[in-house]
Amino acid sequence: xxxxxxxxxxxxxxxxxxxxxxxxxxxxxxxxxxxxxxxxxxxxxxxxxxxxxxxxxxxxxxxxxxxxxxxxxxxxxxxxxxxxxxxxxxxxxxxxxxxxxxxxxxxxxxxxxxxxxxxxxxxxxxxxxxxxxxxxxxx
DNA sequence: GCCAACGTTGGC
DNA sequence: GCCAACGTTGGC
Numbered sequence: 001x002x003x004x005x006x007x008x009x010x011x012x013x014x015x016x017x018x019x020x021x022x023x024x025x026x027x028x029x030x031x032x033x034x035x036x037x038x039x040x041x042x043x044x045x046x047x048x049x050x051x052x053x054x055x056x057x058x059x060x061x062x063x064x065x066x067x068x069x070x071x072x073x074x075x076x077x078x079x080x081x082x083x084x085x086x087x088x089x090x091x092x093x094x095x096x097x098x099x100x101x102x103x104x105x106x107x108x109x110x111x112x113x114x115x116x117x118x119x120x121x122x123x124x125x126x127x128x129x130x131x132x133x134x135x136x137x138x139x
Numbered sequence: 140g141c142c143a144a145c146g147t148t149g150g151c
Numbered sequence: 152g153c154c155a156a157c158g159t160t161g162g163c
Binding site: 033034035115117118 | 145
């Protein structure tokens, strides 16, 4: 099974990338949307996940790795919802903003742009590589 | 802070 | 099973 790529959104006022770096890893709770839930369940250990700051910043700031596959969300008794464990892997040298993504021919069709309300979404390898490339330029 | 987009709920 | 009303998310 080839490695898959994902993007998760979080508001930095709630749980910023810097907090994930400090914590080393976290469980990704609070998903209450079926499409996002299905994506969480499809994540495999070792998959790489872009970390996007929504609302404040609106930019991709880092990469994390799935370290535990989906399990029952510990913050609710409702069996419908799951979490995965994510570990911070590396920060981008500089953030890749939503504005840049929209302007980039290779990225403008991302679910991030098309479906702004989805909080967990798959990303193609081409899109993933492209964002890493943009994010590796000097600040 | 406003508003558009979209998911969910509930009445019929 | 359809659709209107409502709530939430997220960009600006």
